[in-house]
Amino acid sequence: MCRRGVAVFALFLCLVGRWPAVDGEDPYLYFTWNVTYGTISPLGFPQQAILINGQFPGPNINSTTNDNIVVNVYNFLDEPFLLSWNGIQQRKNSWQDGVAGTNCPIPSGGNFTYHFQVKDQIGSFFYFPSVGTQKAAGGFGGLRVNSRLLIPVPFPAPADDFTVLIGDWQAKSHKSLTRRLDSGLALGRPAGVLINGHSGRDAATGRDDPPLFAVKAGQTYRFRICNVGTKTSLNFRIQDHSMKLVEMDGSHTMQNNYDSLDVHLGQCMSVLVAANRPPRDYYMVASTCFTKYLLTATAVIRYAGSTTAPPSQEIPPAPTGWAWSFNQWRSFRWNLTASAARPNPQGSYHYGAIKITRTIKLVNSAGRVDGKRRYGLNGVSHVSSPTPFKLSEYFGITGREFRYQIIGDEPSKPDAPMIAAPNVINVTHRNYVEIILENPEPSVQAYHLNGYSFFAVGMGGGKWTPASRKGYNLLDAVSRHAIQVFPKSWSAIMLAFDNVGMWNLRSELLDRQYLGQQLYISVVSPTRSIRDEYNMPPNALLCGAVVGLPTPPPYS
Ligand SMILES: *[C@@H]1O[C@H](CO)[C@@H](O)[C@H](O)[C@H]1NC(C)=O
């Protein structure tokens, strides 16, 4: 029952043999996943996709707060592969984060066993392949974390709980997308939108696909909607049904009703939907927003006993415009009284009162390096290194591999030429930091931070100035892990850097991320103590400059 790493106090209790669940023998969920190529035809023509155990999207993980999740991933692709766990905080454990800066990729024909705990978290998340442009080929799936039995959930248990993965979809294979980007071409517009791997209609006949979801009149259902796409924000709605928002990126929200929701790249939202309309089929709709083109996917929701009433062909249009979406964002509030597991309850209740120790302003830009299209943050276009930064730190060879802070906390001269280099900043452990994401470009941006939740406190048009802080929500901003930045606007987030590790902050737009609009944030514990960070796991894959180096002494 007792595991290594327990505090002395807990160890004592373990030895005495009472209080069995002190450091948790939290339950274990085991998975073995085979990652392969397969052929799918979501848009009516065959395409190569990445499957997990033959499925696209991949299997759902249904877990409960503090469960240990063990996934042995076998890579049967002809190229390296890694999975990352969008929104799972990996407390003290960036070893399992599954991105190029923390993990060596699983070589073709190899396997790696992820082992992590969904510590103090609840809500709706997903996993996805993080290498290159593989996410454009699938390999993603839902990951839900239920509240533990004794923790009250701020709404009645729904009759069923559905995962709805929405995302734009490309007609080209991920390898051809990679070649395009490598040669300096743009990714190009997506060919369609998918809901759980389907566009909703048979391309040849125009007939609706079979219903994706079945409901019974009089019951209420939970839908967990995540945007797993590569390029576009999506508006989500259900014909004739209102949606009560209850959770977003792992936090319970104030339960407002919406006719439609903008779900930006990398974001997840849970809504409750009452099946309170006349029994027939209804469309669920996901369509591109903030785009010059309009691509739409539908999925049929069937009321029990409604096989004879097809859905109305009037598909509700999405609202348009910056102002509508901005106002919707402003209506999102954290439910401060709802109980739920959270990593840092004391800090989070009063986040508005904590003194900011550092402000980092990151401005995205498009540019050219060696004549080829690149994207960057504060003038630096990130390139990953053959040695994951986390391993370079652990083995003490950072000086050879990369430099910290080649960008400043403010962008340098706007007309300075873009440079391509590993972009790693370092933040003092437990510092409370404000990050401004400023977008001078005419397209919507979306960012995701690994390892943390942050408070999305403010947004506004134009450039951020210190006076913009007057408009911050310092009381009940939603604690989340992904945030959009509207065209020619800024978004402000705040967080305490209390999770030691190497953490990726990235654009969720796949072409921008691939071509450098991302960076890593290093948070080190000067004490090398297992209180702050777990040791490198024994099965860690090694690559690059750390191969053959003596293993450093473990943390104590
Ligand atoms: C995974 O692949 C191995 C080796 O081909 C096979 O034995 C196993 O049954 C596969 N597992 C699943 C779940 O497909």
Ligand SMILES: *[C@@H]1O[C@H](CO)[C@@H](O)[C@H](O)[C@H]1NC(C)=O
């Ligand atoms: C998910 O787990 C919860 C809690 O253990 C359980 O009640 C529910 O039936 C599970 N759902 C599925 C689809 O397995």
Ligand SMILES: *[C@@H]1O[C@H](CO)[C@@H](O)[C@H](O)[C@H]1NC(C)=O
């Ligand atoms: C690969 O799978 C084997 C068999 O389950 C396991 O023992 C081994 O630890 C895995 N490799 C890694 C690097 O996790």
Ligand SMILES: *[C@@H]1O[C@H](CO)[C@@H](O)[C@H](O)[C@H]1NC(C)=O
């Ligand atoms: C907030 O959560 C509480 C449960 O603690 C619930 O009773 C209340 O209805 C929720 N408030 C809103 C506005 O959703």
Ligand SMILES: *[C@@H]1O[C@H](CO)[C@@H](O)[C@H](O)[C@H]1NC(C)=O
């Ligand atoms: C960042 O790393 C550099 C080089 O190790 C160090 O000199 C500096 O103090 C660090 N800064 C912070 C905020 O940790």
